[in-house]
Amino acid sequence: xxxYLDHNATTPVLPQVAAAMADALARTGNxxxxxxxxxxxxxxxxxxxxxxAALAGVSAANVVFTSGGSEANNLALRGVADRAFVSAxxxxxxxxxxxxxxxxxxxxxxxxxxAALKEILAGLDGTAVVSVMLANxxxxxxxxxxxxxEIVHAAGALFHCDAIQAAGKRPVDMRDLGADLMSLSAHKFxxxxxxxxxxxxxxxxxxxxxxxxGQERRRRAGTENVPGIVGFGVAAQHEQDAANDYSAKLTxxxxxxxxxxxxxxxxxxxxxxGVERLANTSCIGLPGVxxxxxxxTLDLAxxxxxxxxxxSSGKVTPSHVLSAMGRDDEAARSAVRVSLGAETKAEQIDRxxxxxxxxxxxxxxxxxxxxxxx
Amino acid sequence: xxxxxTAIYLDHQATTPVDPRVLDAMLxxxxxxxxxxxxxxxxxxxxxxxxxxxxxxQVARLIGAEARExxxxxxxxxxxxxxxxxxxxxxxxxxxxxHIVTLASEHKCVLEACAAxxxxxxxxxxxxxxxxxxxxxxxxxxxIRDDTVLVSVMAVNNEIGVVQPLxxxxxxxxxxxxxxxxxxxxxTGKIALDVDAMKIDLxxxxxxxxxxxxxxxxxYVRRRPRARxxxxxxxxGQERGMRSGTLPVPLxxxxxxxxxxxGEGLAREGExxxxxxxxxxxRLQDSLDGVxxxxxxxxxxxxxxxxxxxxxxxxxxxxDVPELAISTGSACTSASVxxxxxxxxxxxxxxxxxxxxxxxxxxxxxxxxxxxxxEMIVRxxxxxxxxxxxxxxx
Numbered sequence: 001x002x003x004y005l006d007h008n009a010t011t012p013v014l015p016q017v018a019a020a021m022a023d024a025l026a027r028t029g030n031x032x033x034x035x036x037x038x039x040x041x042x043x044x045x046x047x048x049x050x051x052x053a054a055l056a057g058v059s060a061a062n063v064v065f066t067s068g069g070s071e072a073n074n075l076a077l078r079g080v081a082d083r084a085f086v087s088a089x090x091x092x093x094x095x096x097x098x099x100x101x102x103x104x105x106x107x108x109x110x111x112x113x114x115a116a117l118k119e120i121l122a123g124l125d126g127t128a129v130v131s132v133m134l135a136n137x138x139x140x141x142x143x144x145x146x147x148x149x150e151i152v153h154a155a156g157a158l159f160h161c162d163a164i165q166a167a168g169k170r171p172v173d174m175r176d177l178g179a180d181l182m183s184l185s186a187h188k189f190x191x192x193x194x195x196x197x198x199x200x201x202x203x204x205x206x207x208x209x210x211x212x213x214g215q216e217r218r219r220r221a222g223t224e225n226v227p228g229i230v231g232f233g234v235a236a237q238h239e240q241d242a243a244n245d246y247s248a249k250l251t252x253x254x255x256x257x258x259x260x261x262x263x264x265x266x267x268x269x270x271x272x273x274g275v276e277r278l279a280n281t282s283c284i285g286l287p288g289v290x291x292x293x294x295x296x297t298l299d300l301a302x303x304x305x306x307x308x309x310x311x312s313s314g315k316v317t318p319s320h321v322l323s324a325m326g327r328d329d330e331a332a333r334s335a336v337r338v339s340l341g342a343e344t345k346a347e348q349i350d351r352x353x354x355x356x357x358x359x360x361x362x363x364x365x366x367x368x369x370x371x372x373x374x
Numbered sequence: 375x376x377x378x379x380t381a382i383y384l385d386h387q388a389t390t391p392v393d394p395r396v397l398d399a400m401l402x403x404x405x406x407x408x409x410x411x412x413x414x415x416x417x418x419x420x421x422x423x424x425x426x427x428x429x430x431x432q433v434a435r436l437i438g439a440e441a442r443e444x445x446x447x448x449x450x451x452x453x454x455x456x457x458x459x460x461x462x463x464x465x466x467x468x469x470x471x472x473h474i475v476t477l478a479s480e481h482k483c484v485l486e487a488c489a490a491x492x493x494x495x496x497x498x499x500x501x502x503x504x505x506x507x508x509x510x511x512x513x514x515x516x517x518i519r520d521d522t523v524l525v526s527v528m529a530v531n532n533e534i535g536v537v538q539p540l541x542x543x544x545x546x547x548x549x550x551x552x553x554x555x556x557x558x559x560x561x562t563g564k565i566a567l568d569v570d571a572m573k574i575d576l577x578x579x580x581x582x583x584x585x586x587x588x589x590x591x592x593x594y595v596r597r598r599p600r601a602r603x604x605x606x607x608x609x610x611g612q613e614r615g616m617r618s619g620t621l622p623v624p625l626x627x628x629x630x631x632x633x634x635x636x637g638e639g640l641a642r643e644g645e646x647x648x649x650x651x652x653x654x655x656x657r658l659q660d661s662l663d664g665v666x667x668x669x670x671x672x673x674x675x676x677x678x679x680x681x682x683x684x685x686x687x688x689x690x691x692x693x694d695v696p697e698l699a700i701s702t703g704s705a706c707t708s709a710s711v712x713x714x715x716x717x718x719x720x721x722x723x724x725x726x727x728x729x730x731x732x733x734x735x736x737x738x739x740x741x742x743x744x745x746x747x748x749e750m751i752v753r754x755x756x757x758x759x760x761x762x763x764x765x766x767x768x
Binding site for chain 2: 002004006009010011012013015017018021022025026028029030032033034035036037038066067068069070071073074091092093094095096097185187192193194195209210211212213221222223224225226227228292295296298299302303304305306307
C-alpha cells in the first residue's frame with residue numbers, strides 16, 4: 001500500500017547491487033594490506049573504480065571515492081582554488097562548503113543567468129572554481145552546463161559540476177559537460193548510502209580534506225569502504241545501460257501526472273516546467289497549503305514525498321531554490337517535491353494524484369486552513 | 375576464486391570480518407526498509423531515523439556516553455581528522471589557543487591532521503614514548519601550555535597494541551582545561567572504555583575494526599563540559615552541524631549492532647584472545663631463539679602480538695607464508711618499505727624493526743589456526759636463518 005515518491009532523497013538499492021555487496025561484505029581484508037586477503041579486496045575496488053570511471057567517461061585514476069556527495073562537493077570547492085562561485089540553487093553542501101562564496105543568480109525557471117555569470121567573472125584574478133549543478137534536486141531543472149563551462153573556462157576558472165541528482169537519470173560524461181570536477185553519489189541511483197566520488201580531470205590535484213594514509217592517491221585518506229565501492233560500481237554499470245529507458249518511461253508517467261494535478265487544481269504551479277527537467281522530478285506548488293501540511297497529509301495516506309531536500313527537512317524554512325527563482329515566501333513554502341523511481345508504477349501515481357487532488361479540493365472548502373491553525 | 379578461504383587471517387588490527395549478527399541487522403536496510411534518515415516527514419524516513427537513533431544508543435552505551443554525543447562519520451580516519459582539526463580550528467578562530475600535544479606513535483592520520491594544523495597556524499608537540507610504547511604522563515604534564523587546545527593520545531596502538539594510561543591523561547587534561555582526544559579505533563569493543571571515568575572529551579571509533587563494515591565510524595563529542603568543533607564537511611547540517619551528508623543507514627545500524635555484540639562479549643572474548651596469543655607466543659618461543667616482543671606485554675590488548683625474530687627480514691618472512699595473513703605494521707603504510715615509525719619510536723634498530731611482524735587475533739580465530747600459523751612462521755624463520763647463514767658461510 002505504501003508508495004515511495006521521494007527518490008531524489010534516496011533510492012532502494014538495486015537487487016544486483018545488494019547481491020554484489022553481500023559478497024563483498026563476506027570477504028575480509030583491508031585493500032592496503034599486501035597479503036592475499038588485501039589483494040583480493042583491492043581488485044574489487046579497482047574493478048568498481050573502472051565502472052564509475054566509465055559512467056563519467058574518464059579513466060579510473062580520475063575517480064576519488066568519498067563518503068558521499070556532500071564530502072565530494074566540499075572537497076571540490078575547498079581543495080582547488082582560492083575563490084568559489086556557486087549558483088543560487090545549489091545543494092547546501094555546495095553553498096556552505098566555502099563560507100564566502102559568491103552567488104550566481106538564476107532566472108525564473110532556475111536556470112543560471114549566463115550574462116550575469118560573465119559579468120561576475122569579468123576581470124577575475126587568482127584561482128577560482130565555479131560550481132553549477134547538472135540537475136537540481138528540488139525542481140529537476142537541467143542547467144546548460146556545457147555553455148556555462150565555456151564561460152567559466154574563458155574567464156580562466158575551473159568548473160565543478162554537482163551531478164549527484166543527474167547520474168543514473170541522464171548521461172554524466174564529464175568531458176561532454178565540460179567539467180574539471182564532478183560529484184557523484186551512489187545512493188541517488190540504486191547504489192548504497194555512504195559512498196560517492198569526486199571525479200577529477202587529469203592535472204588537477206585537490207588538497208585533501210581528510211588526511212592520513214595514502215589511499216585514493218593521497219587525495220582522500222581512510223580505509224576504503226569496500227562493499228560501498230563495489231555497490232557503487234555495480235549501480236554505475238547498470239545505470240549506464242538503463243539511463244535511456246529510465247527517461248523514456250518516467251517522462252510519460254510524470255507529465256501525465258502533472259496534467260492531472262493541474263486539472264484538479266488549475267492554480268497549482270509546476271516550478272521549472274518551462275525548461276528541460278529530469279524525467280522523474282516534479283516540484284508542485286499548491287497555493288494556500290504549506291509544503292509541510294501537504295507532506296503530512298500524503299504521509300497519512302501512505303505516500304512519501306518531500307518538501308524541499310531531505311537534508312533540510314525538519315527545518316520550516318522556504319525553499320532557497322524557489323526563492324532564488326523569484327518566488328515569494330508563500331509560494332516557496334507551499335511546494336512539494338515528487339520524485340519517481342525506475343520501479344514506480346502507474347497505479348502508484350494514480351493513488352498519489354487521488355490523494356493530492358482530494359487535498360486540493362479540501363483546501364477549496366476551507367478544511368486545510370482550519371487544520372493549519374490547529 | 376583464489377584460495378583466500380583456505381588461508382589463515384591473523385591481521386585483525388588491519389580489518390575484521392563482518393560479524394554474521396551485524397550482517398543480519400544491516401541487510402534489510404538496503405532495500406526492504408530503505409529510507410533517508412533525514413526525511414523525517416514520511417514513514418520511510420522516520421523508520422530509518424529510528425534505526426539510526428537506536429544504533430547511536432548502542433554505540434553510546436559501549437563507551438558510557440549519551441546517544442546525542444555520537445557523531446557518525448565514514449570511519450576513524452575521518453573521526454580523527456574531525457576531532458583534531460575541528461577542535462583546533464574552533465580554538466584558532468576564537469583565540470582560545472593554538473597548541474596540540476600528541477605522541478610519536480600515533481596513527482598516521484592523527485600525525486597528518488596535526489601537521490595540517492601547523493599549516494593553519496597551530497603548534498604541535500610530538501612526545502616520545504618509552505621502550506614499552508607507553509606515554510609518560512609526566513612528559514604530557516610538562517608539555518601542556520597555556521595555549522594548549524588539545525591532547526591527542528590513542529587508546530590502543532594499532533601496531534603494538536599497548537593501552538595508554540587514559541584515565542590519568544584525562545584527569546590531567548581536565549585539570550588543565552585542555553581537551554582530551556583518544557583515538558580508540560583499536561580499543562573500542564576490545565577494552566572497557568568509559569568516557570566519564572576516563573575524562574575523555576573526544577573519542578574516535580572505527581566500524582571495521584570491531585566487526586562492522588568499512589565505511590562507518592563515529593566520533594564521541596562531549597556535551598558537558600562541551601567540546602566545540604568546526605565541521606569538516608558542511609552542507610545539510612546533519613549530525614548537529616558537525617558532519618553534513620546523508621547518513622548511511624545500513625552502516626550506522628551495523629555499527630550499533632557491532633557495539634552491542636562487542637560490549638556483551640567483551641570479557642569473555644578478551645580471555646579467549648589472550649589464550650590464543652599466549653599459545654602463539656609459546657609455540658614461537660619454544661621452537662625459535664631470538665624471539666622478542668615489541669611493546670609492553672602487560673598493558674596490551676589481548677588480540678595483538680607484535681613480535682620480532684632477530685636477524686630475519688619480515689617482508690621476506692611474509693612472502694614465505696603466502697597462506698597466512700599477518701603484517702609488518704599498519705595497513706595504511708604497508709606498501710611503504712620504510713621500517714615502522716612506531717617501532718622506531720620504541721627505540722628499535724632498523725634491523726629489529728625490519729624483523730618484526732604484527733599478528734592480530736580475532737573473534738573467530740581458532741586454536742587450530744594459531745597452531746598452523748605458528749608452524750608456518752617457525753618454518754619460514756628457520757629456513758630464512760639457515761639460508762642466511764649458508765650465504766654468509768660461502
